Amino acid sequence: MMRKSGSTIIKHFKSSSVGRTSWTPKSPLPLTPSFPQIFRIPAAGDLSNFCSRRFESVNAEKMPDSDTTDRNHNQALVFPEGKVKFTPEMSFISETAEERECCYRVLDDNGSQILSSNYVEVSKEVAVKMYTNMVTLQTMDTIFYEAQRQGRISFYLTTVGEEATNIASAAALTIDDIVFPQYREAGVLLWRGFTLQEFANQCFSNKADYGKGRQMPIHYGSNKLNYVTIASTVATQLPQAVGAAYSLKMDTKDACVVAYVGDGGTSEGDFHAALNFAAVKEAPVIFFCRNNGWAISTPTSDQFRSDGVVVKGRAYGIRSIRVDGNDALAVYGAVHAARDMAIREQRPILIEALTYRVGHHSTSDDSTKYRPVEEIEWWKMERDPVSRFRKWMENNSWWSDKQELEARNSARKQILHAIQEAEKVDKPPIADIFTDVYDSPSSDLREQEKLLRDTIQRHPRDYPSDFPL
Amino acid sequence: MGLSRFGGLVKGLGVARRRPFATSTSSSSSTAAGGGTIVRGTGSKSLNLYSAINQALHIALETDPRSYVFGEDVSFGGVFRCTTGLADRFGNQRVFNTPLCEQGIVGFGIGLAAMGNRAVAEIQFADYIFPAFDQIVNEAAKFRYRSGNQFNCGGLTIRAPYGAVGHGGHYHSQSPEAFFCHAPGLKVVIPRSPLQAKGLLLSCIRDPNPVVFFEPKWLYRLSVEEVPEHDYMLPLSEAEVIREGTDITLVGWGAQLSIMEQACKEAEKDGISCELIDLRTLLPWDKDTVEASVRKTGRLLISHEAPVTAGFGAEISASIVERCFLRLEAPVARVCGLDTPFPLIFEPFYMPTKNKILDAIKSTVNF
Numbered sequence: 001m002m003r004k005s006g007s008t009i010i011k012h013f014k015s016s017s018v019g020r021t022s023w024t025p026k027s028p029l030p031l032t033p034s035f036p037q038i039f040r041i042p043a044a045g046d047l048s049n050f051c052s053r054r055f056e057s058v059n060a061e062k063m064p065d066s067d068t069t070d071r072n073h074n075q076a077l078v079f080p081e082g083k084v085k086f087t088p089e090m091s092f093i094s095e096t097a098e099e100r101e102c103c104y105r106v107l108d109d110n111g112s113q114i115l116s117s118n119y120v121e122v123s124k125e126v127a128v129k130m131y132t133n134m135v136t137l138q139t140m141d142t143i144f145y146e147a148q149r150q151g152r153i154s155f156y157l158t159t160v161g162e163e164a165t166n167i168a169s170a171a172a173l174t175i176d177d178i179v180f181p182q183y184r185e186a187g188v189l190l191w192r193g194f195t196l197q198e199f200a201n202q203c204f205s206n207k208a209d210y211g212k213g214r215q216m217p218i219h220y221g222s223n224k225l226n227y228v229t230i231a232s233t234v235a236t237q238l239p240q241a242v243g244a245a246y247s248l249k250m251d252t253k254d255a256c257v258v259a260y261v262g263d264g265g266t267s268e269g270d271f272h273a274a275l276n277f278a279a280v281k282e283a284p285v286i287f288f289c290r291n292n293g294w295a296i297s298t299p300t301s302d303q304f305r306s307d308g309v310v311v312k313g314r315a316y317g318i319r320s321i322r323v324d325g326n327d328a329l330a331v332y333g334a335v336h337a338a339r340d341m342a343i344r345e346q347r348p349i350l351i352e353a354l355t356y357r358v359g360h361h362s363t364s365d366d367s368t369k370y371r372p373v374e375e376i377e378w379w380k381m382e383r384d385p386v387s388r389f390r391k392w393m394e395n396n397s398w399w400s401d402k403q404e405l406e407a408r409n410s411a412r413k414q415i416l417h418a419i420q421e422a423e424k425v426d427k428p429p430i431a432d433i434f435t436d437v438y439d440s441p442s443s444d445l446r447e448q449e450k451l452l453r454d455t456i457q458r459h460p461r462d463y464p465s466d467f468p469l
Numbered sequence: 470m471g472l473s474r475f476g477g478l479v480k481g482l483g484v485a486r487r488r489p490f491a492t493s494t495s496s497s498s499s500t501a502a503g504g505g506t507i508v509r510g511t512g513s514k515s516l517n518l519y520s521a522i523n524q525a526l527h528i529a530l531e532t533d534p535r536s537y538v539f540g541e542d543v544s545f546g547g548v549f550r551c552t553t554g555l556a557d558r559f560g561n562q563r564v565f566n567t568p569l570c571e572q573g574i575v576g577f578g579i580g581l582a583a584m585g586n587r588a589v590a591e592i593q594f595a596d597y598i599f600p601a602f603d604q605i606v607n608e609a610a611k612f613r614y615r616s617g618n619q620f621n622c623g624g625l626t627i628r629a630p631y632g633a634v635g636h637g638g639h640y641h642s643q644s645p646e647a648f649f650c651h652a653p654g655l656k657v658v659i660p661r662s663p664l665q666a667k668g669l670l671l672s673c674i675r676d677p678n679p680v681v682f683f684e685p686k687w688l689y690r691l692s693v694e695e696v697p698e699h700d701y702m703l704p705l706s707e708a709e710v711i712r713e714g715t716d717i718t719l720v721g722w723g724a725q726l727s728i729m730e731q732a733c734k735e736a737e738k739d740g741i742s743c744e745l746i747d748l749r750t751l752l753p754w755d756k757d758t759v760e761a762s763v764r765k766t767g768r769l770l771i772s773h774e775a776p777v778t779a780g781f782g783a784e785i786s787a788s789i790v791e792r793c794f795l796r797l798e799a800p801v802a803r804v805c806g807l808d809t810p811f812p813l814i815f816e817p818f819y820m821p822t823k824n825k826i827l828d829a830i831k832s833t834v835n836f
Contacts, residue, residue, distance in 0.1 A: 178584075212617040221616045228583065229616035236608050239573045243580025243588070250535075250562065250586075269600070273573030280568055281577075436618045437653050439677040442706065442753035 100307045103354055104334060105324035109383065111391025113329075120333035122171070124398050129191075130171050130328060131393055132407050134163040134386045137187045139411035140196065141359070144203060147419055148217075148363045153203045155217045159184050161326075161358030164385035165290045167191055168328040169258070169353075172335035176255040178248070179227045180241040182234065183218060184290065185260045192225040196414050200422035207428040207468070212436070235265035238274030238287065242348075245278065245285035249346055256284040256342040258335075264295025266309050275316040278348035286338045287318075287350045290325060292357035297370040313350035325353030326385035329392070356383065427467045430456070516696040519689040521663035522551045522628075525670040526589065528700045530559045533587055536624075536674070538564045540574055540591030548593060549630055549689050575601035575627060579609050579679075582624035587674055595631035595683055596640040602648070609679040610654030623677035628670070630686035631659075632724050632774055633820060638813035644723075644775035644806070649681050650752040650784065656680040657752040658705060659722040662688070664696045668703030669749065676705060685724035692727075708755035710762065714744035716834055717768040720759055720785055722748045725772050725821065732826035741834055751781055759785065760792050767798040768833050772821050777805035799836035802829045 075086040106119040113119075122130070141158035148156040159166055166187025173179075179188055186199070198210070202220050205213035211221060211229060221229025228237065228244075241259035248255050265271060266289060278285050289309045293300055306312060313320030319341065323334045331353055338349040356379040360367040367376065393399035430453070434445045441449075456463055516524065530536050538555055544566045546553035556564040567574050571592055578590035592598045598605070605627065613621035633642045649657050656678050660666035666684065673680040685692075711726070712733055721729050726747055733743035744762050748754055763769050769789055771782035786801040804821040812819055 180580075210617045210619055211615065214617065215615050219615070221619055223616075223619040229620055231608070231611075231615060233603070233607050236576065236604060239576025239604070240580035240583065240608070242573075243577035243582070244584050245580070246577070247581050247584035247586055269572055270576060270604075273568075273570045273576060276568050276570065277573045277577050281565075436614045438656075438753075439613070439621070439623060444753055444756075 095305075096307055097311075101310050101322045103322045103324050104330050105327045106329035106333065107327045107388060107392055109388065111388045111395065113392065119329055120172075120336045122329070122332060124396070126171060127393060127396075127398055130167050130332075131386075131389055131399060133167045133187065133191050134328075134389065135404075135407045136196075136411045137163050137166065137190055138386060139408060140186075140190070140199065140415050143412065143415045143419070144199075144217075145359075145363065147203075152419070152423065153217050155363055156203065157184065157218050157362035158359040159187055161356050161379060161383075161385070162290055162292060163187060164328040164331050164389065165288070165325045165353045165355055168331035169288055169335045172332045173258060173339060174255065175226060176253065177226065177339065178241075178244050178255070178257045180237040180244065180257060180259040181227065181230050182237065182260045182262055182265060182290075183230045183232065184262065186218065186220065188260075189220055189222065189225065189227050192222075192227060194220065194222055194225060194227070196418040197421060198222075200415075200418040201425065204419075204422040204425070205427065206422055206425035208422075208425055209428070212432045213428040214432075235261055235268035235270040235274075237261075238265070238268075238270050239277060241285050241287075242274050242278045242281065242283050245283035245348075246281050249282070249284055254343060256286060256339055258286045258288055258339075260288045260290065262295060263289065263291040263293065263300050263303055263309065264298065265289075266312065267303055275312070275318055275348070275350070279317040282346050283348055284342040284346055285348045286335065286342055287348065288335070289350070289352045290355055291352055292325075292355045294357045294361070294367070294371070296361040296365060297367070299371075308352055308354070310350065310352040318348050318350050320350035320352065322352045322354065325355030326383055326388065328385060328389040355385070358384075427464070429468045511697055511699055513695045513697045515693055516663045517688075517690050518660075518663045518666055518684065518692045519549050519551045521667040521696045522670060522684060523553055523555075524696070524698070525667040525674075526552060526555055527558070529587065529589065529671060529674045530555060530563060532700065535585065536563070536587035536589065537581060538589045538591070539567050539578070540628075541567060541569055541593045543591050547591065549686065551628075551684070551689075552591070571597055571599075571601040572604055575604040575609065575625075578625050578627070579604060579612065579622045582622035582679070583612065583620055585624065587624040588622075588626070589674060590625065590627045592627060592629040594641055594643075594686075595629040595645050596643040598627075598629055598645060601627075605649065605655065605679075605681065606652040610652040612654075612679070614654060621677070622679050625679040626670075626673045626676075626682055627680070628682045628684060630689070631683040632685045632687055633811070633816060634687050635816065636813065637811065637816075639810045642774075642811040642816075644683075644773065646681075646683055646722075646751055646773075647775055647779060647781045647784075650781055652752075654679070655752060656705060656750065657683070658750050659683045659685070660749070661685070661723055661726045661747050662692050663694050665703060665747075665749070667696055668701050669705070671700065672702040672705050675702065680705075683723065687724045703749075706750045706753050706755055708749055708758040709747045710744060710758065711747050712743065712745035714742035714766065716742045716766055717744070717770060717830055718759065718762040718766045719743055719745045719770045719772065719826075719830075720748055720782075721745075721772045722751065723774075725774055728821070728823050729772055729826055731823045732830060735823070735827055736830045739831070741830060743830065748785075754785070756788055756792070759789060763789055763793045764796050767796055769793075769797070770802040770804065770826070770829055770833055772804040772826055774806050774821065776808045777803055778808050780805050799833045802833050804829045 076083055106113060106117045108114055137159060141160055144156045145158055147153050166185050170188040170191035201208040202211060203217035219230045221227060238259050238261060241257045245257040291309055295303060310320045310322040321334050323330045334351050338351055342349050358376060358380045390399060434441050434449045437445060526538055538552060542548055543552040544556045574590050578588040581588040609622050609625055631644050646657055649655055658669050658673050658680055660669045670682055673682050719729050729745055733745055736743050744766055746759060746762060771785050773780055773782055782803040782805055804826045807819050
């Protein structure tokens with residue numbers, strides 16, 4: 001039960017500059033893949049490698065007898081790779097551009113709208129929903145984290161500091177868009193309607209957990225909400241997301257795939273594999289990278305030496321944007337635009353959302369061991385995406401202190417209740433050890449189940465008692 | 470015309486003489502011992518292994534519009550011609566080349582399958598499957614289980630040519646099946662002949678679980694038999710007794726079976742009656758058929774090209790000893806590849822040859 005995101009009026013449209021693509025809203029078109037209308041080919045020459053099929057036959061094109069030369073005496077030659085201009089001057093492309101890629105933002109640090117920005121409007125209804133979801137997410141994170149500290153659940157990881165990346169991106173999608181998360185995107189699932197009880201059930205591994213207690217806490221999944229089950233493996237979801245997007249493309253669905261990954265995940269081979277496949281197959285997939293500065297204890301300076309992640313898009317032929325991940329409106333707008341391009345133009349998009357991981361990596365981590373407490377505190381107090389959005393809401397008179405108190409109290413009560421309930425529920429039945437390995441258990445598994453049941457009967461005290469047999 | 474069990478040697482193809490090869494046997498016994506659905510008397514054609522596989526792929530794409538075939542170089546027909554004609558017939562949106570990236574190929578296939586499609590991913594040589602190992606073992610094998618059956622990638626089939634080819638060396642000869650048999654959630658299937666390959670591959674593609682299908686490349690051109698032209702499937706996880714005997718049970722798969730059969734024939738001259746079983750599916754494997762045979766014969770010999778240590782023969786041996794210890798007359802014998810990387814010029818020495826098998830048969834029988 002998910003409504004499409006609110007109105008999409010574009011304000012203060014900026015003119016495009018060389019080499020960049022500005023996005024304009026178009027009236028809904030049938031899904032025929034087309035080249036972008038405003039995309040300016042950089043002045044490097046007649047590069048024919050934008051075509052997906054350069055030659056009609058698989059045989060190499062016949063080479064011309066002599067090189068063609070232009071008025072500047074720069075020779076041009078045709079390779080299987082396409083036509084490129086030649087130069088007699090040896091020069092290397094610099095390892096960095098002169099300036100880093102700019103970061104798109106709509107709200108300044110005090111939650112005031114930057115007047116010159118073009119952004120996608122959100123209605124009051126959507127904004128309130130976004131904000132209350134962020135509040136719920138913050139409250140959920142606080143209480144579940146505490147529950148782990150108290151030994152009530154075995155593990156937890158928070159999205160503290162990254163609430164906008166989760167909620168605002170989710171708000172710009174429709175329920176038909178398939179989400180392939182990494183593991184720090186519980187907010188996306190929350191937005192879609194996963195209940196606090198459902199979150200709690202998974203964390204407590206009880207029999208109501210849709211995952212049947214097989215994975216650690218926070219490994220949520222919901223086929224009903226088109227949110228593919230989380231796995232601890234990093235970046236493996238990325239090429240899978242491309243395959244899923246290709247399916248949407250083939251079925252001409254009005255939907256895209258959104259694959260989330262962190263800065264660390266972009267070092268994995270699967271990131272490279274996925275972006276390359278997505279570009280070649282022209283798959284409607286948004287790669288949303290939460291660059292929060294840390295992969296456990298590894299800062300981005302130990303992760304890569306590029307200008308972050310956004311510049312990698314061009315290497316694969318993928319349109320990309322860098323956004324302020326702590327600016328809910330910027331994230332919302334970028335994802336909205338990306339979705340539109342991904343579906344209408346049938347192409348992948350890369351979004352790098354710069355943000356900061358305020359929390360520890362997980363309950364198994366104490367990040368004060370590798371970064372200064374002052375740094376964490378600064379980001380928490382000065383750059384909190386939730387209070388920034390709150391200020392904007394209050395400036396619009398869409399939120400008040402009274403509502404704030406109500407929202408936080410209500411969330412807290414519900415979460416505590418959900419935890420209490422989840423703790424009471426039985427664990428999943430023993431049979432669930434053996435189901436779903438295959439579509440139906442093999443004879444080996446049936447035999448092993450029988451042997452296990454015999455063992456349990458003989459040595460009941462070896463086993464916890466809250467499992468139905 | 471009878472259906473031969475391995476296909477026959479196609480004469481005049483300039484085959485490397487180092488490996489003796491079974492000649493066509495026109496036995497009239499049906500090969501559908503495991504309950505296959507081959508209807509006798511329908512149209513059939515003499516096909517080699519790659520053509521039979523090609524036919525299976527044509528049928529798979531024909532019968533399910535949401536099925537796809539992809540991998541390196543599949544568009545023009547593939548380096549072994551298994552995908553000939555598919556792109557022309559079904560279009561390049563359903564049959565396409567991928568970038569050279571096995572982890573991408575399998576990851577992409579998992580995603581496609583997760584959306585309810587049949588994804589037939591080709592890995593060009595089994596030797597190159599390892600970059601995809603994480604996607605296969607950590608992702609495909611666990612996709613259904615870890616999601617509590619909310620999601621699955623059962624539509625995924627990974628095909629790869631495997632095994633010795635006479636001149637393949639380290640990286641065109643490997644038999645990596647044992648690595649995958651250790652991943653619950655996967656199925657591993659290996660055909661011995663064209664007729665088997667077509668029926669087993671169609672079953673793999675249509676099975677609602679991710680399957681790794683290893684094709685014995687040595688047999689791509691050399692193994693020829695009458696293959697029914699229609700759509701048929703052979704059952705998974707059912708072994709097939711392809712030669713009956715009473716003194717010793719031999720278990721193998723793929724190309725190795727024809728070597729084993731030659732050994733069986735020679736053993737017969739010495740009065741040893743050998744029962745030969747094609748496992749066909751290695752995971753989950755048909756223990757009952759092998760057990761029943763060993764209860765009859767009291768002796769077991771397993772042969773595979775892969776190195777002996779921790780090869781799949783070890784699993785078969787351990788399981789059968791558990792079940793049949795008191796019935797066994799002799800230790801279980803394994804005649805396998807050496808524990809070395811596959812050596813090029815030394816291939817004849819590395820391989821589990823007919824005579825190595827024959828010697829092991831005799832010493833097992835005379836234990």
